[in-house]
Amino acid sequence: MFKAIISNAMKRNDYLCPKCKGHLNAGGFVIFSTKNKRKQRGLILLSPKVGSYSVKHHDGYKFENGEFIDFFCPICSVDLRAKENERNVEIVMVDENDAEYRVLFSRVAGERSTYLLSNDDVEVYGDDAVELDDLYEDSEY
Numbered sequence: 295m296f297k298a299i300i301s302n303a304m305k306r307n308d309y310l311c312p313k314c315k316g317h318l319n320a321g322g323f324v325i326f327s328t329k330n331k332r333k334q335r336g337l338i339l340l341s342p343k344v345g346s347y348s349v350k351h352h353d354g355y356k357f358e359n360g361e362f363i364d365f366f367c368p369i370c371s372v373d374l375r376a377k378e379n380e381r382n383v384e385i386v387m388v389d390e391n392d393a394e395y396r397v398l399f400s401r402v403a404g405e406r407s408t409y410l411l412s413n414d415d416v417e418v419y420g421d422d423a424v425e426l427d428d429l430y431e432d433s434e435y
């Protein structure tokens with residue numbers, strides 16, 4: 295299991311907006327348009343490597359640990375908040391074998407959790423990840 299996760303994380307991954315299917319990757323990062331609690335807007339660049347939590351943004355665009363950040367598609371501007379759990383952002387990932395996954399990651403600043411969902415499998419990354427049952431706690435389904 296652990297070995298499988300490492301090999302998956304090393305692959306080249308394409309990230310797509312679930313609505314417009316536009317590519318979110320550019321220049322070695324995954325790019326989002328975002329808004330913090332103080333209604334300031336800024337771009338956030340994340341690593342395309344699943345389970346990596348390096349974040350790049352303008353020095354003047356700040357947020358505090360625990361702050362909820364709104365993530366939007368930089369192409370079509372759709373709100374990327376996950377339907378099942380609003381602590382998370384949901385996008386689509388396509389790996390080098392053309393397998394498609396739903397990727398959910400925390401939109402809370404400083405929180406490290408990522409969920410990779412395919413039809414029959416879930417992979418969980420990050421120190422702050424919860425059990426999948428808890429992930430769907432707020433589900434309306």
Ligand SMILES: [Zn+2]
Binds near residue numbers: 311313367368370372
């Ligand atoms: Zn879009």
